[in-house]
Amino acid sequence: MTTARMPMKSSSFQPSPNMMGRLRCATPTRRRSGRWYPEERRRGQGNHIGPLCLPLLQRPVKRSLELHMRVPQATAVLVSVDGTHHPDGRFPISCDDLGLSRGHGVFETLPVYDSHPSSLDAHLQRLEQSCVLMGIPAPMPAVLRTRIRGLLEASSCSHGVLRIQVTQEGRQILAVRPLGRRLDTLRARRLAWPTPPFPPARAKHTSRAGYTLAPAAHDVDEVIRTTPTGHALEGTWSSVFCFRGGTLYTCPDDGRILPGITRGHVLFLADQMTISVKEEAPGPPEPNDSWFLTSSLQGIVGIHRLDDTDQPPMPEPIRALRIALDQHTGRPTAPSA
Template sequence: MPACLIVSPAEASASVPTADRLHVVDPALPQVSVTDLGVTRGDGIFEVLGVVDGHPQAVDAHLRRLAVSAAMLDLPALDLDAFRAAIHQVVAAFDEPHREYSVKIIVTRGIEGSGVATAWVLAFKSADDYAVERQTGVSVVLLERGYPHDIASRAPWLLAGAKTLSYAVNKAVLREAARRGAQDVVFTSSDGYVLEGPSASLIVKHGRHIWTPSTSQGILRGTTQAAAFEFFADAGYATSEVLLRIDQLWDADALWLTSSGRMLVPVRELDGRPITVDRELTDAGNAALLARTR
């Protein structure tokens, strides 16, 4: 399970050769300071990308989103080439026999008072069995996020739509889902719109249309959702980002949660009501997503 520290990850440090700033370290040993703002305040950002058959997927899309999150948090502009090199370095060093695993990128505001961001890239095998989920599907509950759908434009300081390290809420909602007998969650806005899962985008099939909730609502632009849209478009569906009201979910033909590593996981139950699983489309979509070599 290799990790790679990136010393001075800001673009301003790019004059020092990248290779001199990457250090492969043992993630079982302590590497981060107890005064790092990522630890003490959850002040930082992250990305998780999937690796299949040795190919890290959607690297450019993840790095673009990392840069967007960094800008939203007023972190320094990042040397994305150093991150790209670190991703390939941990993938090359990963020696466990898994067909699928994940790579996590972390950037924090750094040690308090230092003004220098901390960054590392880690390869790991997720504890979740995504291959099983793709077959069995998941039971999902709708939970209110507590904001209106236009929160991102009304209050950008709330950082809605940035992939921040502050995922305590995203984990708490999974425990609430478990208390309600479900495995996952789709957030809804306080004014009745459908948003995203705590770690996934939502895709909705309605006839020949494939929809995903609009990112104008302060939700993440899903890299897997974007790749899945390419699959659906090739299969002849009309794809679009939409404002989706909760009641529009009830006459959907199929629903999926998508995220890196997980790919297309069908929703088989929503708030206790059965949802049809489109087995053929799910399997074809997952085959296409798993076959990506970049």
Template sequence: MTYIYYINGKYTTADESCLPINDLGIVRGYGVFDFLRTYNGIPFKLSEHVQRLQKSAELIGLNLPWSTPEIEAIAQETFNRNHLPDANIRIIATGGMSTDFITPSGEPSLIVIVTPVTEYPETYYTQGVKVITVQAERFIPGAKSLNYISAIMALQQAKQVNAIEALYINQQRHVLEGTTTNLFIFRDNKLITPKENILQGITREVVLELAKIEFEIVEQPIHYSDLNNCDEAFITATNKEIMPITQIDDLQISSGKSGKNTQNLIHLFRNYTRFGHGL
């Protein structure tokens, strides 16, 4: 199937889409993006994702000339033109063309890419998944930038040991977040998640709202040693939703099975996203 993308004012097929070769997103990786999906044909938290895109741009000094409603309308129209029941929507803003290949000299580029939703096996949610840890930190954690070298390298390490994600650990041995996910653990019926030096995930915020009805929420650093005495753990992301962790490195979590609290949150999240229940 041919998909329709948006690039700098034009809707075009994926095969015909192109950017100038001197665009700073290509030659310097200078740009930001955001990623969301639809449920029942409706973009989920579109405004929040666009606002985060704009915040990311501000953090890297990229001035976007489009308003929130303008970007939202472009994303919605790109989705509509693809005639998919549900889809992933990736919004990218780059530094645009540069005559010296490092200094912005024109308008930023705006790209919207729509692709089908990729579903993970249901066993990932019922039986849990394995993740690893790597010594790394994201560049400007609050910005969802195009700089994903550390993430790509970390995921390559994870793939070598049949893990589906890699969690970043800083020099203080704090477990911060995954390459594309946020981290949560349960301990003594408290839901604990890092708050500082991470990307504030949209799915993370929804989970916190859902969880506060039943659990005490603690936003604080998670030390690597805390993983030894946590009861459950899970990661969150747009494409993974709430995914239980049953192994971190060589450490078994929740006796190697998805815990009841995590399963409860999965149920609440699915009710909220599929049926609009829960908040």
């Protein structure tokens, strides 16, 4: 069944300031070939596009997105939906489920080493907190653990990636896929991107299209959100650290960022290794800074180019911290690809 698209009633559409990319269509729309087009696009004048979207539209979108998939997004080898396994990764879902139609859901992604999900307790605790923040029925921990164990036992991936997703309707979708390549260093760009009021930043929600498009739009591996004054908050898929003058800086868990699981491990290990830490959003880059990112799948990954400026190699304290983190999380010792 097709759904007719209705024209805008107003002759001037003004989105809220928080809309991703600040896309603005300033003229009425007309129907052409079954679609509604802005008058200015019909005349070939183009739309007014904000700084987030403009770079993406200046190059082929598909090629741009493929360029930045450095970690292969392999097809899930096994999926479980509410406890039922689907080996081909396909399963039915209602079009009324807001997790599908509106991205109203929460998720966790964590590595699996030797068929054991790393930091599972911490991820399940954050999943429950995300459900509360998003108004989603939280799954029963015992039932969810049983389903995770059954999925991993049925999977052929001893080293893989486990994704746990809960939709607004309460459906539990689990998926296991092969573990992708680990990065040693990457390119990043800082972008003024204040924390929006909704969805809550402390919830790991599934409304992440903007986070997916941003790195591709700016031709980097990661985009670091900053305040208007240039203080780093977090990445689109990572937590951000800056080692400056012998002190490790990172944004505090004050409601502006997602409290990363690996971020917590790094803070704990830094304290054990007597590395000075300040939970304070690092300001604009300075000479001799060492910036790095953390995530559950990547661990610690350095930044070799930030805002078109080459960065120094990772210093010895951070290299030692990276090794300690790998040991702490159970990552197998293997050379990076």
